[in-house]
Amino acid sequence: MVSGSRFIIAGGVMYLALRLFWKLPKPTLRQWRNLVIMGVTMLVLGNGMVVLAEREVSSGLAATAVASVPLWMALFSALRGQHASRGEWLGIAIGFLGVVWLNAGSSLTASPTGLVLLLIAPVGWAFDDLRRRAAGADRPGGGRAPDHLARHQRPAGDGLPVRVRFHRRVHRLRMAAAERAPGARRQLCVRQSGDRGAAGRAAQR
Numbered sequence: 001m002v003s004g005s006r007f008i009i010a011g012g013v014m015y016l017a018l019r020l021f022w023k024l025p026k027p028t029l030r031q032w033r034n035l036v037i038m039g040v041t042m043l044v045l046g047n048g049m050v051v052l053a054e055r056e057v058s059s060g061l062a063a064t065a066v067a068s069v070p071l072w073m074a075l076f077s078a079l080r081g082q083h084a085s086r087g088e089w090l091g092i093a094i095g096f097l098g099v100v101w102l103n104a105g106s107s108l109t110a111s112p113t114g115l116v117l118l119l120i121a122p123v124g125w126a127f128d129d130l131r132r133r134a135a136g137a138d139r140p141g142g143g144r145a146p147d148h149l150a151r152h153q154r155p156a157g158d159g160l161p162v163r164v165r166f167h168r169r170v171h172r173l174r175m176a177a178a179e180r181a182p183g184a185r186r187q188l189c190v191r192q193s194g195d196r197g198a199a200g201r202a203a204q205r
Contacts, residue, residue: 003051007043034135038128045124049117056114060103065118067099072126080130 018024027035054062070092074084084092110118 003047004043037131041124041128041131046121046128049121049124053110053114053117053121057110057118058107060106061108061110061114062118063103064099064108065122067096069122069125071096072122073129076126076130080134 019026050062050066053065074089074092077084
């Protein structure tokens with residue numbers, strides 16, 4: 001109950017803050033669907049199974065099971081044709097063996113039910129991570145960014161020279177000011193042609 005309630009409280013506070021203070025629109029049905037899938041795989045199958053398993057298994061064995069998440073991710077990626085490099089496998093092996101070494105002196109007792117739950121948890125975490133990567137982005141919406149986020153997350157650099165980006169930004173600020181002061185539109189139109197010429201010369205450089 002405590003483990004699940006913290007996510008409900010944190011998610012509710014974040015949702016209200018985004019809606020009331022940042023004035024973001026409601027998530028679309030597709031975004032709600034992706035959020036539900038992520039909640040089931042990561043919270044129910046991942047965190048939930050570990051919480052249930054720790055009633056019957058030792059904490060050392062639970063930590064070892066959680067440390068196996070990168071192994072499952074590498075396995076699922078290989079099934080999709082994306083094989084990990086030797087360096088990645090070496091890093092995964094060192095990390096996993098390090099966790100096993102830290103828990104070597106602790107009790108590793110467990111019941112059959114606890115072992116099954118610990119097996120499900122890392123699979124759920126790894127599956128959801130790879131699912132979101134396959135969708136095109138590591139975000140709850142999956143694939144393309146939601147429109148209300150895309151407006152605030154422009155690609156860094158846009159692939160253009162610094163001078164061109166600067167002139168574009170100045171132009172956007174002037175156009176926004178023109179909407180608030182209609183009497184200044186004629187002056188801004190005269191400057192607009194000069195800004196475009198400067199941006200073009202910078203792009204040629």
